[in-house]
Amino acid sequence: MRTSSDNGWLNGKMLIATPLISDDRFARTLVYLCAHSNDHAMGIVVNKPFGGLRLPDLLEQLGVPSSIRAPDTAVLNGGPVDRDRGFVLHTDDYCSKEATMEVGSGIGLTATKEVLDAIVSPDAPRQAVLALGYAGWGPGQLELEIQHNAWLTCEACDDLVFGGDLDGKWGRALNSIGVAPEQLSSLAGQA
Numbered sequence: 001m002r003t004s005s006d007n008g009w010l011n012g013k014m015l016i017a018t019p020l021i022s023d024d025r026f027a028r029t030l031v032y033l034c035a036h037s038n039d040h041a042m043g044i045v046v047n048k049p050f051g052g053l054r055l056p057d058l059l060e061q062l063g064v065p066s067s068i069r070a071p072d073t074a075v076l077n078g079g080p081v082d083r084d085r086g087f088v089l090h091t092d093d094y095c096s097k098e099a100t101m102e103v104g105s106g107i108g109l110t111a112t113k114e115v116l117d118a119i120v121s122p123d124a125p126r127q128a129v130l131a132l133g134y135a136g137w138g139p140g141q142l143e144l145e146i147q148h149n150a151w152l153t154c155e156a157c158d159d160l161v162f163g164g165d166l167d168g169k170w171g172r173a174l175n176s177i178g179v180a181p182e183q184l185s186s187l188a189g190q191a
Contacts, residue, residue, distance in 0.1 A: 009036035010142075012104025014160055015043060016152040016173045019184050025080050028170045031135055031151075032089060032161050034103040041137040044087055044109075046161055047169040049074040050132050058130070059120060064113070066120030073164060078131025087131050088115045089161060094125035104156055127162040152177060 015031040031043040053075040059066065078087055092106045099112040119128055137145070145151055154160075154177045160169055171181045 010041070010153060011036050012107065012156055014154045014156050014173055015142075016154060016170065016177075018149055018152060020148065020150045026135070030160060030169045030173050031079075032104070032107075032156060034089075034101070034109050034134075036142065039139055041142040043135045044076070044078040044089055044129075044131045045135055046076060046089070046129060046131070047166045048077040049166060050077040053132075055119075055130055059116060062113075062116065064116045064120060068120055068122060068124070070120045073129065074166060076129055076131035076166075078133040079135030081134050081136045083133035085111065085133065086116070087111045087134055088119070088128055089131070090115065090125040090128035091158075091162075092125075094118050094123070094128070107156070107161060127158060129162055152179070 010033045013033050015033055017026050017029045017031075021027055026045075028047075029045050030047040032046050033041065033043040035042040055073045055075055056070040058075050059070050077083075088110050089103070090108055090110065092102065092108050094100070094110070094115065095108060096110055096112060096114050099114065100108040100110045103109045115128075116130075118124055119130075142151070146153070152174070154173050157176075160173055160176075163169060174181050174184070
């Protein structure tokens, strides 16, 4: 498994959108940060469904044969970049030597058809979410947004990454850092 280095970057952390984000694509989002370096940042939005698309329907559309029934979970709207490409966040009990990147403690990211085949096989990862698209930032862009209080950060946990209650994830992430959603306002960061 290829490993993302930990040099003080936010790899494997959650980004919690604050009310300062005016872009509707990111309002009240929770992003699992897969990569963060001097050159870029990349993450998967884990609390927004991709319309009404469900995993079994997408796998059927793609012609993925299954030996077990796929979990009836929502396909996620992972972000505005490469929306026609699928990304699977999964537990580390699944690994493709060539394609899986370790993105956090116990979590991998794979973007090949092989992982889709694994999801509907007896060797399926314990937990997985499929997202179409991702969120991306150029050099220094995410750091600037964090400095301007557009994002808060918290530790990732299985419930925030893989949990099925998409509507409740944002509030649970805020609660994990001691912030009640009603405490946030669009005036955050002003003294």
